[in-house]
Amino acid sequence: xxxxxxxxxxxxxxxxxxGSTSEGPTSELPDDxxxxxxxxxxxxxxxxxxxxxxxVVVELDGETIQSCEPMVGFLxxxxxxxxxxxxxxxxxxxxxxxxxxxxxxxxxGYALALETLAGIAVPERGQVVRVLLMEVSRIAxxxxxxxxxxIDLGAVSMFFATFKERENIYSILDAYTGHRMNNTYVRIxxxxxxVDENVERALSEWxxxxxxxxxxxxxxxxxxxxxxxxxxxxxVITREQALAWSLSGPNLRGSGMDWDLRKRSPxxxxxxxxxxxxxxxxxxxxxxxxxxxxxxRQSVKIAQQALARLAATRGAEVLAEDRRYVLPxxxxxxxxxxxxxxxxxxxxDLCLPRGEAYHAIESSKGELGFYVASDGTxxxxxxxxxxxxxxxxxxxxxxxxxxxxxDMVAIIGSLDFxxxxxxx
Amino acid sequence: MYFDYFTVLVxxxxxxAFVFANLLIASVLRPQRTQDEGLETYECGEVTIGEAxxxxxxxxxxxxxxxxxxxxxxxxxxxxxxVLKEAYAGTGAGxxxxxxxxxxxxxxxxxxxxxxxxxxxxxxxxxxxxLTYSAxxxxxxxxxxxxxxxxxxxxxxxxxxAEERKKAAAAAASSxxxx
Amino acid sequence: MPExxxxxxxxxxxxxxxxxLLSVAGLMSLAERKVSAWxxxxxxxxxxGPFGLLQPLADGVKFMFKEELVPAGANPFLFxxxxxxxxxxxxxxxxxxxxxxxxxxxxxxxxLSVTDxxxxxxxxxxxxxxxxxxxxLGGWSSNSKYSLLxxxxxxxxxxxxxxxxxxxxxxxxxxxxxxxxxVIADAQQADAALWNxxxxxxxxxxxxxxxxxxxxRHPFDFAESEPELVGGFHTEYSAMRxxxxxxxxxxxxxxxxxxxxxxxxxxxxIPFWPDAPWWAELASFLVKMSAFxxxxxxxxxxxxxxxxxxxxxxxxxxLLPLALFNLFATAALMAAGVL
Numbered sequence: 005x006x007x008x009x010x011x012x013x014x015x016x017x018x019x020x021x022x023g024s025t026s027e028g029p030t031s032e033l034p035d036d037x038x039x040x041x042x043x044x045x046x047x048x049x050x051x052x053x054x055x056x057x058x059x060v061v062v063e064l065d066g067e068t069i070q071s072c073e074p075m076v077g078f079l080x081x082x083x084x085x086x087x088x089x090x091x092x093x094x095x096x097x098x099x100x101x102x103x104x105x106x107x108x109x110x111x112x113g114y115a116l117a118l119e120t121l122a123g124i125a126v127p128e129r130g131q132v133v134r135v136l137l138m139e140v141s142r143i144a145x146x147x148x149x150x151x152x153x154x155i156d157l158g159a160v161s162m163f164f165a166t167f168k169e170r171e172n173i174y175s176i177l178d179a180y181t182g183h184r185m186n187n188t189y190v191r192i193x194x195x196x197x198x199v200d201e202n203v204e205r206a207l208s209e210w211x212x213x214x215x216x217x218x219x220x221x222x223x224x225x226x227x228x229x230x231x232x233x234x235x236x237x238x239x240v241i242t243r244e245q246a247l248a249w250s251l252s253g254p255n256l257r258g259s260g261m262d263w264d265l266r267k268r269s270p271x272x273x274x275x276x277x278x279x280x281x282x283x284x285x286x287x288x289x290x291x292x293x294x295x296x297x298x299x300x301r302q303s304v305k306i307a308q309q310a311l312a313r314l315a316a317t318r319g320a321e322v323l324a325e326d327r328r329y330v331l332p333x334x335x336x337x338x339x340x341x342x343x344x345x346x347x348x349x350x351x352x353d354l355c356l357p358r359g360e361a362y363h364a365i366e367s368s369k370g371e372l373g374f375y376v377a378s379d380g381t382x383x384x385x386x387x388x389x390x391x392x393x394x395x396x397x398x399x400x401x402x403x404x405x406x407x408x409x410x411d412m413v414a415i416i417g418s419l420d421f422x423x424x425x426x427x428x
Numbered sequence: 429m430y431f432d433y434f435t436v437l438v439x440x441x442x443x444x445a446f447v448f449a450n451l452l453i454a455s456v457l458r459p460q461r462t463q464d465e466g467l468e469t470y471e472c473g474e475v476t477i478g479e480a481x482x483x484x485x486x487x488x489x490x491x492x493x494x495x496x497x498x499x500x501x502x503x504x505x506x507x508x509x510x511v512l513k514e515a516y517a518g519t520g521a522g523x524x525x526x527x528x529x530x531x532x533x534x535x536x537x538x539x540x541x542x543x544x545x546x547x548x549x550x551x552x553x554x555x556x557x558x559l560t561y562s563a564x565x566x567x568x569x570x571x572x573x574x575x576x577x578x579x580x581x582x583x584x585x586x587x588x589x590a591e592e593r594k595k596a597a598a599a600a601a602s603s604x605x606x607x
Numbered sequence: 608m609p610e611x612x613x614x615x616x617x618x619x620x621x622x623x624x625x626x627x628l629l630s631v632a633g634l635m636s637l638a639e640r641k642v643s644a645w646x647x648x649x650x651x652x653x654x655x656g657p658f659g660l661l662q663p664l665a666d667g668v669k670f671m672f673k674e675e676l677v678p679a680g681a682n683p684f685l686f687x688x689x690x691x692x693x694x695x696x697x698x699x700x701x702x703x704x705x706x707x708x709x710x711x712x713x714x715x716x717x718x719l720s721v722t723d724x725x726x727x728x729x730x731x732x733x734x735x736x737x738x739x740x741x742x743x744l745g746g747w748s749s750n751s752k753y754s755l756l757x758x759x760x761x762x763x764x765x766x767x768x769x770x771x772x773x774x775x776x777x778x779x780x781x782x783x784x785x786x787x788x789x790v791i792a793d794a795q796q797a798d799a800a801l802w803n804x805x806x807x808x809x810x811x812x813x814x815x816x817x818x819x820x821x822x823x824r825h826p827f828d829f830a831e832s833e834p835e836l837v838g839g840f841h842t843e844y845s846a847m848r849x850x851x852x853x854x855x856x857x858x859x860x861x862x863x864x865x866x867x868x869x870x871x872x873x874x875x876x877i878p879f880w881p882d883a884p885w886w887a888e889l890a891s892f893l894v895k896m897s898a899f900x901x902x903x904x905x906x907x908x909x910x911x912x913x914x915x916x917x918x919x920x921x922x923x924x925x926l927l928p929l930a931l932f933n934l935f936a937t938a939a940l941m942a943a944g945v946l
Contacts, residue, residue, distance in 0.1 A: 041482040045752045050473035053834035059474065066485030067557070067756075067915055156834040158826060158912025164647035230826060230911045261586070409756070410914040413834045435722040436730075438614070439621045439702045440695075446625060447691045447851065454671045454847035467679040469751045470842050476680075480752045488759050491919070495766035498927075502773050505934070506729065506786070509777045513784030516941055532942045539935050546927060555923040557916035 042070060049078045053156045053413040056423030060400065060412070067408050074400045079427035087376075087387035092118060092354050093192060095387070100186035102389065103425040105148045106141040106368050108177075110425075111190035113365045116271055117374035118192050121361035122329050129320040130194030131272045136310040137177075137189070138272070138365070139303040140207070143214070144173045145368035146296045146303075150221060153293070153417030157234050162224055169217050176206050191331060192354075193324035199314060208311050211304050218300055226297070235290035239403040239415040242287055249402065250395050253370025255419060258295045259287035265366040277306050289418035296420075329354060355382050362390075369393050369420060389428055393421030490554050501542055508535050616717060624721055628701050632857035633663030635900060642904040666850075673846035678749060681843065685748035690844065690851035693741025697858035700735040703727035704865040705789040707875045707888040718789070719885060727788040728776055731866055732769075735821070738859060739765045742823070742830060745852065746840035757839025760915055761823055761830030767922035768820035768827075774930035775813040778937040779803050779870045782946060788866075792874030796881060804871040806946055809933045811871045813926060815902070818863040820922065822856065825907035829915055864899035868892060 043064040048054035057078035063070040083102060087095040099114045100107035112134050119126065126134070147166040154162030174184040180203045181187040181196075189196050225231045241251065246259035256263050264281045266274040282298035284291030324330050331350050332343040358380040364373035370392025377386040396419040404415050469476045508531065516528035549555055611619075637652065637659060644651030652659035677683055702721040709718050724730050739762055746758020782803060783791040795801045804811045820827040831839040841852045868874060872895045875888030883891070913921070940946045 043482060043484070043752055044477045046471045046474045046477055048472050052837060059472070066487055154911065159910065161646050161908045164649065168648050228911065230913055233917055234911060234914055408914060408916060410835055435617050436702050438617050439721045440699055442618070442621045442625060443695055443698045447694055451847055457671050458846060459674050462674065462676060466676050469678050469680045470753065470837070480750045480755045484759060488763050491763045492766060495770065498770050502770060505777055506780070509781040510784060510786060512781045512938060512941065528942060532938055535938050536935060539931055543928070543931050550924065555919070557919040
């Protein structure tokens with residue numbers, strides 16, 4: 005077989021990459037004159053339920069999915085290569101565009117990898133701000149999951165209910181970072197600026213109000229018989245399967261594995277926060293839904309603890325004092341020659357020491373890892389992004405095959421991926 | 429009485445005129461600058477794979493068939509339902525002693541036959557839309573065994589951690605008791 | 608008022624009722640957007656006319672000026688004819704709905720309905736049932752897989768729920784002893800305790816559920832189900848022909864609401880006002896009908912959608928046995944003299 009896969013869509017020929025037996029599933033059907041022909045259907049890339057530009061080629065027998073194959077790459081922008089040609093610090097804005105529903109989380113993940121490589125210790129307040137930003141981002145990302153999955157299953161108003169709260173998060177982040185969506189606010193060694201007291205107040209007010217909103221979402225969906233029927237038993241992934249398919253995040257926890265990097269290999273001081281890891285039992289779409297709902301509550305708890313710590317450490321530094329890699333504070337740059345030179349060096353010619361580093365964080369979708377290798381120059385030798393969404397997409401045929409076509413939207417929704425990070 | 433149906437005819441022709449007038453006016457007003465891409469069949473922005481006009485699943489026909497049987501039988505219930513009230517009252521077309529109870533028993537027998545038919549179709553499984561969730565289990569190429577060592581290691585790790593937690597909890601409990 | 612010949616009065620009546628029906632359908636399309644906006648923290652259309660009231664008109668004009676595409680792979684004749692087939696039956700079914708009592712119109716004494724047939728409830732079912740042809744032909748002739756699936760689902764669904772619908776209506780027919788909608792409405796007059804919603808609550812429940820399924824509305828809108836089938840049977844339709852499908856859907860909703868009003872809420876009757884004038888009856892009829900129309904919207908913007916096999920299970924294994932039982936129970940209770 006040649007290394008290049010050609011996709012031939014003549015009737016009866018599915019690409020071998022589909023993975024089932026070589027003769028394909030078509031011939032596996034019973035030779036029954038009453039059996040209908042297979043309907044071969046391309047779901048996506050321009051499809052409302054594929055959450056971006058995913059393409060799934062589906063073979064339907066009546067309404068049952070006989071085979072399906074996800075195809076990715078429609079949003080490929082060469083992010084890893086961009087990192088290798090742009091340089092260390094200039095890649096931060098690009099991380100925003102990976103999983104664009106949680107830009108700050110991606111920022112932190114990348115920053116942590118660079119900090120591991122350079123051996124920079126982030127000051128405590130900087131870590132607390134990061135945790136705060138990450139947890140708020142997690143809530144925002146889970147709200148997207150909730151809204152889009154609900155809209156796929158027909159509960160359109162849920163989408164607006166979740167986006168209303170997401171809008172509040174955007175406003176608060178806008179007040180803090182100056183951007184609503186692609187914030188780029190994390191720097192090597194900490195965060196760009198300290199949190200304003202107004203922002204703190206707005207956040208704590210919002211966090212106090214948000215659990216009631218979660219209750220409202222649950223009132224909409226959790227006990228709703230139609231929602232239950234659409235999700236329970238759909239897309240069941242056993243714990244073994246989830247591990248073998250290297251799923252992570254809520255998809256893995258929904259399958260009953262209490263694996264959370266915030267607990268298993270804590271970073272940014274997560275070990276000092278009090279929170280629990282929700283775990284599912286069945287591993288179906290409903291469990292994943294429940295896990296995400298509970299994670300939102302836990303994120304509120306963590307964010308509130310972080311806010312309390314912010315109040316306790318007011319005035320402390322949020323950026324590390326390491327002039328080799330970390331930008332000097334702006335005020336000093338304007339008044340001191342040395343600091344100006346440091347700023348110039350860091351912006352134009354930031355070189356990280358030789359070596360390699362991998363750091364993973366628990367993003368809203370799972371293990372978001374950044375691998376960076378440096379040869380000591382201002383550009384990374386290699387940057388690899390371990391995006392959890394790709395594994396989630398891979399699991400679609402695992403659970404969709406043999407289910408109804410309508411289950412496809414529930415499965416795609418519950419696996420929760422963002423094509424920006426899948427295709428990178 | 430046939431005049432009533434004539435009104436319906438008048439009504440229908442007004443409706444027909446409305447619909448086709450709309451289509452006609454629109455056909456005069458609308459622009460026509462169609463390009464070939466616009467005439468392609470929609471398939472999510474991809475080139476269409478294969479035909480839509482296939483021999484589709486038999487279950488749709490089964491449902492239609494069951495419907496026809498039931499609909500025809502239910503049609504017989506209409507006259508019964510109309511005269512039922514009069515039959516009970518013993519007036520009009522249903523004049524006669526005891527005809528009400530007779531009508532009830534007849535109707536019940538008919539309904540029972542219908543229910544029996546439903547039960548039969550149900551038992552035959554023709555009402556189950558999904559006969560089986562049947563498809564080849566998905567097996568990715570090049571991975572015959574799901575018995576990966578990683579899984580077992582992780583399970584061991586889980587057990588170890590659970591043990592540890594139990595021990596820690598026990599230690600905490602005992603120290604508390606000691607305090 | 609000049610005296611006009613009878614046939615002209617008929618045409619005027621037909622035109623007025625068409626006008627009313629199309630206005631209701633147009634207003635429904637606006638209400639759909641307004642109500643959904645209220646439920647979703649939005650404002651909804653408010654640019655065209657006061658409160659966006661002229662929005663349906665603007666939509667209609669837009670549909671007129673839109674380019675129409677007939678896919679190259681489609682069956683052109685059926686593709687062109689299908690929207691008319693979907694819209695017409697829904698509009699025709701309104702002919703026998705008794706909106707109010709007798710009025711004096713241009714010297715002719717006439718009832719406020721297009722016609723009064725002795726079998727009008729049968730007529731509504733017969734004509735309304737034809738609407739499925741438009742949907743199935745439109746979906747099939749598009750030669751698009753999504754449309755095909757949508758139309759197949761729609762046809763299977765509509766026939767499945769039609770049985771329960773007919774059986775629930777049969778219970779009402781048995782209670783009133785007539786197929787004539789006007790007689791059915793009059794039999795429940797004035798006294799609210801005689802309304803069929805009180806006398807046959809199970810039939811009412813069945814009817815309401817089937818009414819959603821029959822009109823392909825959420826949570827049973829499998830024919831469209833946009834996240835799966837991207838519009839379903841009308842994926843390929845554009846411009847005026849798409850508008851006709853839309854019109855057909857809203858007209859069908861209106862007819863079903865009218866039917867529910869007549870069958871279960873005594874039409875235009877007002878409790879404790881037995882000899883209400885025709886305009887009061889008409890107003891009361893419209894209020895009751897609007898309540899059902901609002902229910903359509905309320906459900907649509909609140910609930911998730913069923914899955915297709917769940918819908919079939921509900922239709923055949925729950926509603927149909929219930930409807931059979933309901934008819935039996937109604938007959939038995941009538942025999943016992945309770946009803």
